[in-house]
Structures are given as C-alpha cells and as structure tokens.
Amino acid sequence: MTKQTEPDARAFFVDTRFQRLARRSGGITREQAINQAQAGIEEARGGFEAWVDTELKELVDLVKSAGTDRAAPDWLDAANFRSRQLRDVGTTMGFELLSFVADSLCDLLDSIAAGAECNMDSVVCHVDALVLSRQERYRDMQPDQVPDLTKGLRRVVRHVST
Amino acid sequence: MVGPAMNLSGLVILVADPSSYMSMLIHSMLRGFGNSKVLEVRHSSAVLETLTTQKIDILITDARIPPRGGLLLTRAIRRKEDNENRTVPILVMTSDLRESTVKLARDAGANMVIAKPMSPASLYDRLAWIAFNPRQFIDTTNYFGPDRRFKIEGYPGGVGRRKGDKAVEIGAEAGPALAQNDIDSLFTAARVGQDS
Numbered sequence: 352m353t354k355q356t357e358p359d360a361r362a363f364f365v366d367t368r369f370q371r372l373a374r375r376s377g378g379i380t381r382e383q384a385i386n387q388a389q390a391g392i393e394e395a396r397g398g399f400e401a402w403v404d405t406e407l408k409e410l411v412d413l414v415k416s417a418g419t420d421r422a423a424p425d426w427l428d429a430a431n432f433r434s435r436q437l438r439d440v441g442t443t444m445g446f447e448l449l450s451f452v453a454d455s456l457c458d459l460l461d462s463i464a465a466g467a468e469c470n471m472d473s474v475v476c477h478v479d480a481l482v483l484s485r486q487e488r489y490r491d492m493q494p495d496q497v498p499d500l501t502k503g504l505r506r507v508v509r510h511v512s513t
Numbered sequence: 514m515v516g517p518a519m520n521l522s523g524l525v526i527l528v529a530d531p532s533s534y535m536s537m538l539i540h541s542m543l544r545g546f547g548n549s550k551v552l553e554v555r556h557s558s559a560v561l562e563t564l565t566t567q568k569i570d571i572l573i574t575d576a577r578i579p580p581r582g583g584l585l586l587t588r589a590i591r592r593k594e595d596n597e598n599r600t601v602p603i604l605v606m607t608s609d610l611r612e613s614t615v616k617l618a619r620d621a622g623a624n625m626v627i628a629k630p631m632s633p634a635s636l637y638d639r640l641a642w643i644a645f646n647p648r649q650f651i652d653t654t655n656y657f658g659p660d661r662r663f664k665i666e667g668y669p670g671g672v673g674r675r676k677g678d679k680a681v682e683i684g685a686e687a688g689p690a691l692a693q694n695d696i697d698s699l700f701t702a703a704r705v706g707q708d709s
C-alpha cells in the first residue's frame with residue numbers, strides 16, 4: 352500500500368488480492384471464459400422453463416389475492432421481486448419477450464409503490480401478457496415482433512405513472 | 514473489450530442477490546470463468562456477517578439486496594474504519610440505469626456497476642476491468658473508495674471533483690437510462706495510465 356498525502360484527501364494505492372491473483376499467469380482467455388460460461392448457462396436451461404412456470408404461478412396467485420381478504424400484506428413487494436427475477440433471468444436465458452413484459456411490470460409496480468394509483472386492471476393485463484409470452488408460440492419472439500402488445504403495455508405504464 | 518487472460522481460480526467471490534435463480538446463473542458464469550469458490554447470500558446483513566468471518570476477494574451485490582439495498586451496503590463496508598475488507602472490490606448489479614442511480618453507486622464506493630440483465634461477456638469485462646485497471650483509493654471525511662475522478666467531466670453539482678481540480682464547463686444531464694458503455698465511462702479514472 353503506497354500512500355500519498357494531500358491537503359484534504361488521502362490517496363493511496365491498494366493492490367487487492369483479487370487484482371493480484373486475477374492477473375496471475377495461467378488464466379483463461381476472454382473467449383474461452385465466455386464460451387465456458389455460456390455452456391454453463393445452457394446446462395441450467397433444462398430447469399429454466401419449470402422455474403418460469405413456478406414463478407408465473409406465484410405471481411398470478413399474488414395478483415389474484417391482491418385486494419381481497421386473503422391478500423398478503425406485502426403482495427406488492429413480493430410481486431415486484433418475482434417480476435424482477437423474471438426480467439433479469441429471462442434475457443440471460445434468451446426469453447426476450449418475457450423479459451420485456453416483466454420489465455414493464457416492474458416499472459408499473461415501482462410506480463404503484465411510489466404512490467401511483469394501484470390500478471389492478473393494469474397489473475392483471477401485465478400478468479396475462481407474461482403468461483402469453485411464456486407460451487410456445489411467443490417465447491422465442493423479440494419484443495419488436497409484437498409491437499401492439501409492447502406499445503400497449505408501455506401506454507398502460509405511462510397512464511398509471513402520470 | 515479485449516484484454517489479457519484473467520485468472521480467477523482460488524479467488525473467493527461473494528454473490529449477494531435475493532434471487533436464488535439469478536445467483537445460480539452468476540455462479541454458472543463464474544465457474545465458466547475458472548472460479549470455483551463462490552459464496553451466496555440473500556440479505557445484506559449476511560454480507561456483513563460473511564465479511565467479518567471470511568476473507569472475501571470480491572463482492573458482487575444486487576443494488577436491491579434486502580433490506581436496505583446494495584448502495585447502503587457498499588457505503589457501510591467502505592465507511593467502517595476497522596473493517597479488514599474495507600477496500601474489497603465491489604461490483605454492483607442494477608437494472609435501474611438512471612444516471613443518478615449509477616452516480617449514487619459510484620459515490621457509495623462501488624468499483625463498477627453492471628447492468629442487469631447481464632451476459633457472460635458483460636460480467637467478464639467488468640471483472641477484467643476491475644482486475645487490470647486499478648484505481649487509487651481516496652479517503653476524505655465524506656468519501657472512502659475508489660477514485661471517482663473521470664475522463665468525462667462536468668457533472669452537475671461538481672460530482673466527483675475535489676478542491677484543486679481544474680474548472681470545467683457543466684454538461685447537460687443525460688437521458689433517463691444509461692447503456693453499459695456510459696456506465697463504464699462514469700467509472701473510468703481521469704488519469705488512466707498515470708495512476709498505475
């Protein structure tokens with residue numbers, strides 16, 4: 352650790368163990384590392400669709416129960432968590448449309464959490480779109496292949512947010 | 514981004530993400546990069562606990578790790594003076610790509626922010642950037658963390674500037690969300706090539 356002294360700030364170098372070891376010889380090239388990582392993701396793909404189905408079912412149940420006596424008090428947080436998971440994982444696993452719809456739902460739920468009106472129709476419409484985007488016919492589609500759907504969802508989010 | 518080969522074998526990587534599936538995917542990517550020592554936690558309190566009991570080489574945390582989020586967690590790690598892991602590299606993952614959020618992560622002391630959803634290439638490049646582009650640490654009364662001075666200057670309010678830096682023209686605020694390249698530029702030290 353080398354130290355320099357400045358009048359109002361101390362600046363010093365830290366050669367962390369991460370940096371020292373990562374720079375060792377014997378590493379693998381970027382191309383090889385990425386190919387291996389991609390292969391690891393492909394291995395995980397086997398259980399992905401079952402996982403998506405479970406997440407979607409949980410989300411549908413949460414939204415169905417919202418506004419009823421049996422609604423979980425933290426349903427909004429839970430729905431937000433599940434939609435974030437679907438969005439983040441969906442793109443990595445190549446489900447672009449699912450990820451797009453989940454992203455739109457995240458924006459909607461964030462707006463509601465920030466004080467926008469809790470319009471359940473807009474939430475349900477997003478959940479329906481998620482279920483649709485999971486179906487075999489749609490799951491390999493890109494968002495720009497279903498412009499009516501994507502524009503409609505964006506319009507709903509804008510309407511609720513403003 | 515092309516750089517020298519990175520060697521992650523033997524490094525202890527702590528992944529903090531509330532999603533077990535996302536953690537599993539990150540774990541898969543890191544394994545592909547040659548690492549086999551990944552620890553996973555779901556809460557920021559578990560991060561702090563792990564840091565007190567184990568030597569961690571890098572922390573990869575979600576910006577929304579419960580209960581208080583990855584930015585407060587980063588700040589807590591950097592601010593704690595008696596923390597042995599105070600200078601541990603921290604990579605923050607976020608899907609909130611507004612410039613204000615990225616700046617908050619940077620100002621909390623994160624080494625780098627990576628956009629979610631992420632690809633193996635994106636993760637590899639951010640890790641390589643941290644490994645091969647070391648920055649000075651700065652210790653002031655208000656900040657402890659990697660140097661925040663940048664090539665791109667002129668952020669409103671003088672963010673990232675200190676007394677003695679030359680005056681620059683104030684640039685306009687950027688759009689609502691940043692691309693990963695824009696995020697990277699917010700973390701690129703002003704004096705790259707002179708600091709190492």
